[in-house]
Amino acid sequence: MRPLDETETTTVFEKLFKFTGNNLKNIVENPSHEGPDPGPGRYCFRLHKNKVYYVSESLVKRATNIARTQLVSLGTCIGRFTHGGKFHLTVQCLSLLASNAKHKVWLKPTSEMSFLYGNHVLKGGLGRITENIVPGDGVVVFSMSDVPLGFGIAAKSTQDCRKLDPNGIVVLHQTDIGEYLRMEDEL
């Protein structure tokens, strides 16, 4: 377990920034009320075995008691670094992204299951969409009852979506909560 160095921090933040925009500041400066300390602590990012964790500082202090080889996980895993040095977000960071998302997409109940099996979001399944989405932006996918289902990358801008045919892809699938079942042992 160690803090991220500067390049790693930049890659992680750039990825999160795609999804949250300026709300990234909320994630970084989120006060934590864990642990016995009277004042609020901070949340920080820690790298452990290629995975990046979003942990409160008080938990980090306690985790130092555990040897590196013995430590399995701490806090919330938000993603992992690939061997090539890229950063991939994982499902566990969904709640973090959902509460700070900049671009959102709501799915019709009929197409929810399709998305949860790992398919892209089609125009036909689109319930609502936030404005000003540019292709390539990170988008968080919600059900109509505002339950976060996953996230992906926008394939079309909001304007283009209006004139898209129903089978056109709107959001490219990255992660969905179905992975908790499908990829249970990888997470």
Place this chain on the structure above:
Amino acid sequence: METPQQQIQVDLGNLMAFDPHHSFPSIPSSREELVKECITKGTELVQAIANSLFNLPSTEDIDGPIVQLPRPETKLPRQKHLPVPKPPTKWETFAKTKGIKNRKRDKIAYDEPTETWKRRFGYDRANDENSVPIIEAKENDVPGEDPFAKRREDKKKRVEKQDKNRLQNLKQAAKIGALPSHVQLAATRLPITGTQSAAKKFSKDELGNVAGIAATATASGGKFDKKLPGEKPPKHKGKFRKFLPVVEGKGKQSQEKEQTDKVLNKLISKNSHEIFNVDKAVNMYNVRKDKKRKNKPGMSSSTLKPKKNIQKKPLKKGSSSKEKGK
């Protein structure tokens, strides 16, 4: 050849032969003659050794026959004088005056807590007080004192005291010169001679590192320097990867926070142009103007001018591409 060989005594263990009955028939007049005589006698003796060597049972090898030499018979005098007996230690003198005698104790002692027999000293020893997990409180206990810490401290003190005594005894022995050479070497590094702390000794690695730094401390960074024979390249080129501490103390300004803030600010300022959405602003402006016009239909020339302007603006900017997309 036969008669002299019987007189010669051969000690094969030392590869040595000598003739106890030899005497010069006449004292040689000159030095050369003496040397000559000695050499002839010497060859005789060596021949005797060689003869008896080849009589020994041998095993064949690629390099030739190999024989096992018997043990040496001749007692040679020792090179160095006998070692000086060590002076008695302080305890030994004390024990002598009090009549205390050493008694041997068994290596193995009975361990009561586990009811087994264990070694008296060392790892996993019998009646080890360190393995007692609970210490009963006594009436004379000082409140606020940790009995476990006290136990550890006491042990440390005992060890220190013993070490001090040992040094003192070594000092006494060194004065007389009763220490063997290797101990003396070690003892000079100890604070016997009055210096308070032992001189710092550089380890091989440290010296190597310093040499590596010195070798690269030239204008070319050591690139064009001639290497000395046997000189190794510096072990660590450049610096190690350094990471921020995993946990920071409360007092300091958090380095990690500084770093994240720096990265965050850079990221936000890089994307600050996206805060102002041109399309959206133009849309809003159009909508507002439309509303104004609807509310006041009786405007003629003054409304026309801004309207022209409005239509120009979107053509210039993003909306033109929108039109094309349509």
